[in-house]
Amino acid sequence: MKRLVLENSDSIVNKIRSYLDNNGESQFIHRLHVLMRFGISKDESCDSLGALFGHSPRSVSNWIKKVNRTGDIESLRNKPLPGRPPRLTKAQKCAIKEVLQNSPEKCGIAGKKWNGMNLSSYINGRYGIVLKERSCQRLLRKLIRI
Numbered sequence: 001m002k003r004l005v006l007e008n009s010d011s012i013v014n015k016i017r018s019y020l021d022n023n024g025e026s027q028f029i030h031r032l033h034v035l036m037r038f039g040i041s042k043d044e045s046c047d048s049l050g051a052l053f054g055h056s057p058r059s060v061s062n063w064i065k066k067v068n069r070t071g072d073i074e075s076l077r078n079k080p081l082p083g084r085p086p087r088l089t090k091a092q093k094c095a096i097k098e099v100l101q102n103s104p105e106k107c108g109i110a111g112k113k114w115n116g117m118n119l120s121s122y123i124n125g126r127y128g129i130v131l132k133e134r135s136c137q138r139l140l141r142k143l144i145r146i
Contacts, residue, residue, distance in 0.1 A: 031076045097143045
């Protein structure tokens, strides 16, 4: 049987790596996959798996040592990062994204188009949360991308 060829493989591999880099749960599953491959194949080394999966051999070695030390694969999960909690919840952001589909005038805000200033005014009036104009500009860009 003829070997299949993945068209645009570089592009697809880069998209998969980007997804794995940006998603905490997928990173965990990816690490499990690397360790499963290490456990199944006696010929694989940290160097070969690192090259295969696009990681440094040190990262693969650290994952193996961590699982050996703790005895639990859950230790491979990313820990929550410290920092200020977001002012807007995910539900609020989703609601704001829906509101952005309409003009500001429909929400009682002056203006023909959404901008940082009128979004700030809307969020303050609707949720009682004070966000500066610049933060609302970033939020607009982020919500439009999603």
